Amino acid sequence: MSDAHVAIIGAGPAGLIAAEILSAAGKRVVVYERMPSVARKFLMAGRGGLNLTHSEEFERFLTRYRDSASRLRPILEGFTHGDLVAWANGLGAETFVGSSGRVFPAAMKASPLLRAWLTRLAKQGVEIRTRVNWLGWEEDGALRFNENGKQASVRTDATLFALGGASWPRLGADGSWRDPFEARGVEVALFQPANVGYTVAWSDHFRSRFAGQALKNIAIRHLARTSLGEAMITAYGIEGGAIYALTSELRAAAPTGIRIDLRPDLRPQHVIEKLTKAKPGDTLSSTLRKSLNLPPVAVALLYENGPPPRDPEQLTNLIKAIPITLNAPHGIDRAISSAGGVTWNAVDENLQLRVIPDAYVAGEMLDWEAPTGGYLLQACFATGVHAARAILRR
Numbered sequence: 104m105s106d107a108h109v110a111i112i113g114a115g116p117a118g119l120i121a122a123e124i125l126s127a128a129g130k131r132v133v134v135y136e137r138m139p140s141v142a143r144k145f146l147m148a149g150r151g152g153l154n155l156t157h158s159e160e161f162e163r164f165l166t167r168y169r170d171s172a173s174r175l176r177p178i179l180e181g182f183t184h185g186d187l188v189a190w191a192n193g194l195g196a197e198t199f200v201g202s203s204g205r206v207f208p209a210a211m212k213a214s215p216l217l218r219a220w221l222t223r224l225a226k227q228g229v230e231i232r233t234r235v236n237w238l239g240w241e242e243d244g245a246l247r248f249n250e251n252g253k254q255a256s257v258r259t260d261a262t263l264f265a266l267g268g269a270s271w272p273r274l275g276a277d278g279s280w281r282d283p284f285e286a287r288g289v290e291v292a293l294f295q296p297a298n299v300g301y302t303v304a305w306s307d308h309f310r311s312r313f314a315g316q317a318l319k320n321i322a323i324r325h326l327a328r329t330s331l332g333e334a335m336i337t338a339y340g341i342e343g344g345a346i347y348a349l350t351s352e353l354r355a356a357a358p359t360g361i362r363i364d365l366r367p368d369l370r371p372q373h374v375i376e377k378l379t380k381a382k383p384g385d386t387l388s389s390t391l392r393k394s395l396n397l398p399p400v401a402v403a404l405l406y407e408n409g410p411p412p413r414d415p416e417q418l419t420n421l422i423k424a425i426p427i428t429l430n431a432p433h434g435i436d437r438a439i440s441s442a443g444g445v446t447w448n449a450v451d452e453n454l455q456l457r458v459i460p461d462a463y464v465a466g467e468m469l470d471w472e473a474p475t476g477g478y479l480l481q482a483c484f485a486t487g488v489h490a491a492r493a494i495l496r497r
């Protein structure tokens with residue numbers, strides 16, 4: 104295989120959006136994908152409702168990327184959440200903003216959007232080759248692939264690597280690109296699970312009765328940080344948006360304690376008043392359900408460390424700060440995303456690798472992380488767009 108084209112390796116959202124931009128500008132683009140079909144993680148993301156992006160104001164949006172915010176700023180300015188929504192609308196996927204500000208396609212799934220996208224890419228002449236596994240580089244710098252059991256060398260004008268992170272490896276991205284990258288002197292930060300659940304030693308009763316139930320509208324405190332939202336009780340522990348929002352600090356501290364506030368919307372005094380007004384004959388559980396509107400899973404959580412205190416003030420302290428010990432993060436194979444990857448030092452402002460000429464990187468394989476809420480896909484799309492535009496400017 105040898106002719107002038109831009110090679111994009113990895114057919115996830117970062118690679119495919121780059122293919123769209125480059126082909127629209129007249130470039131010959133070949134996308135190489137190791138799996139039998141494209142964008143498996145994108146499709147999986149659509150299973151629970153495809154959260155494409157978030158509608159919040161840009162400066163607040165940017166803070167979600169924490170340490171990577173300054174490097175991502177120009178990239179996200181170049182392809183904003185409004186641009187992503189307009190792009191989805193252009194493919195016939197009307198979007199709506201959910202109550203939390205998250206943006207979803209009306210169909211909630213990724214498949215209709217992906218179908219329309221692939222049709223557009225085919226019309227623009229993008230060639231997508233599946234079952235082609237990138238292995239590394241030949242000594243002369245050509246790309247080395249395995250295609251149906253045969254080794255092949257490919258020379259390109261430019262290459263965009265969009266190989267993904269290391270979570271959910273059965274969907275295609277397994278971080279195995281790390282070895283060839285490091286062998287060429289590219290700095291790669293250790294992969295770690297992000298947006299992942301934690302193990303908690305629940306009592307047998309709590310686990311068997313409440314696994315699969317959500318604690319809604321809660322606050323989780325860890326040291327000085329608080330996250331609001333929802334958490335899901337699982338057989339092994341706890342997961343969900345309110346946990347994921349604290350992902351990097353929980354990971355660094357585990358095992359560690361968190362505090363759950365079951366009624367963050369009420370001040371302690373207000374909770375005490377509600378508890379004191381309860382009917383005299385009511386049991387504690389029914390008082391908690393009736394006066395504070397707590398669902399059975401929340402009431403049971405108050406009993407996890409023994410019977411809760413009866414004194415309204417002490418009970419309020421517990422309702423607003425139930426201590427839970429998080430033992431360890433679940434494995435990277437079940438994490439929604441991964442932290443780590445090609446470091447910001449290893450790329451220039453065009454996302455071009457400093458040590459490998461004409462090679463660019465986009466998507467989750469770069470070393471940034473963000474909570475769920477649409478921030479992951481937004482940064483994958485934006486980095487894909489950014490690298491593609493840089494390739495066009497060459």
Ligand SMILES: Cc1cc2nc3c(=O)[nH]c(=O)nc-3n(C[C@H](O)[C@H](O)[C@H](O)COP(=O)(O)OP(=O)(O)OC[C@H]3O[C@@H](n4cnc5c(N)ncnc54)[C@H](O)[C@@H]3O)c2cc1C
Nearest residue numbers: 113115116117137148154237267275276466467477479480
């Ligand atoms: C269960 C789940 C739900 C999610 N939900 C959401 C959500 O609602 N909103 C959100 O913003 N994000 C969500 N995400 C995260 C989001 O899907 C990913 O961040 C995003 O898909 C990453 O895009 P990418 O293009 O960088 O990499 P990927 O989508 O991982 O694509 C990389 C591609 O590269 C291919 N590849 C890897 N190595 C090679 C190789 N050596 N040779 C050839 N091909 C290779 C892989 O097979 C893969 O197709 C979810 C993730 C999961 C697992």
